[in-house]
Amino acid sequence: MDKPLTLIVACAANRVIGRAGRLPFDIPEDKKWFHDRTAGQTVVLGRICYETWPQVLADGRQPVVITSNRALASDRVRVAADVPAALVLAQTLPGEIMVCGGQRIYEETLPLADRLLLTLVHADVPGDTWFPEWRHLPWRETWRKESRDANYRYTFSVLER
Numbered sequence: 001m002d003k004p005l006t007l008i009v010a011c012a013a014n015r016v017i018g019r020a021g022r023l024p025f026d027i028p029e030d031k032k033w034f035h036d037r038t039a040g041q042t043v044v045l046g047r048i049c050y051e052t053w054p055q056v057l058a059d060g061r062q063p064v065v066i067t068s069n070r071a072l073a074s075d076r077v078r079v080a081a082d083v084p085a086a087l088v089l090a091q092t093l094p095g096e097i098m099v100c101g102g103q104r105i106y107e108e109t110l111p112l113a114d115r116l117l118l119t120l121v122h123a124d125v126p127g128d129t130w131f132p133e134w135r136h137l138p139w140r141e142t143w144r145k146e147s148r149d150a151n152y153r154y155t156f157s158v159l160e161r
């Protein structure tokens with residue numbers, strides 16, 4: 001049987017997830033959550049996300065990078081040309097399969113997702129990259145934690161289908 005597919009994202013109320021190749025907010029508690037939840041797992045991600053995540057190879061993560069640049073492949077980094085090929089490859093690797101963005105990859109995998117680890121930042125922020133609308137899908141929330149820092153109020157949720 002196939003392993004379940006999990007998407008993990010930090011998303012503003014207006015669905016912005018990125019700005020100029022970076023996160024549009026700096027929320028240390030969310031960064032720790034993201035690192036802790038992806039540690040030891042197979043992470044499926046786009047080329048920009050891969051290049052801008054310095055610790056991607058730390059903590060036992062197994063990256064599957066979606067890119068046309070096969071030269072990024074190494075003994076620790078798998079490369080796939082598109083989302084379907086990445087998911088087939090990810091099924092053969094250890095741990096959970098966690099999709100870590102960016103925009104097109106979230107758009108293509110949201111319809112297939114079994115689970116969404118969502119950090120919803122309760123603010124509209126400017127940006128150039130978006131998470132697809134997820135609120136109309138029939139999720140069951142199995143866990144939630146409200147939190148805040150000096151700049152933002154945010155909610156961690158585990159949503160299952």
Ligand SMILES: NC(=O)c1ccc[n+]([C@@H]2O[C@H](COP(=O)([O-])OP(=O)(O)OC[C@H]3O[C@@H](n4cnc5c(N)ncnc54)[C@H](OP(=O)(O)O)[C@@H]3O)[C@@H](O)[C@H]2O)c1
Pocket residue numbers: 008009010011016017018019020021022023024045046047048049050066067068069081082083100101102103104105108129
């Ligand atoms: N808030 C969050 O949780 C979160 C999570 C992830 C990302 N982000 C933000 O999102 C931004 C990066 O995302 P992005 O969407 O701009 O870039 P991305 O998906 O990380 O990378 C784009 C590149 O990946 C490849 N690619 C992506 N989708 C593909 C597809 N469906 N089929 C084939 N190739 C594909 C292409 O690589 P080649 O050009 O090499 O062929 C494309 O140029 C950053 O600002 C980042 O901080 C935020």
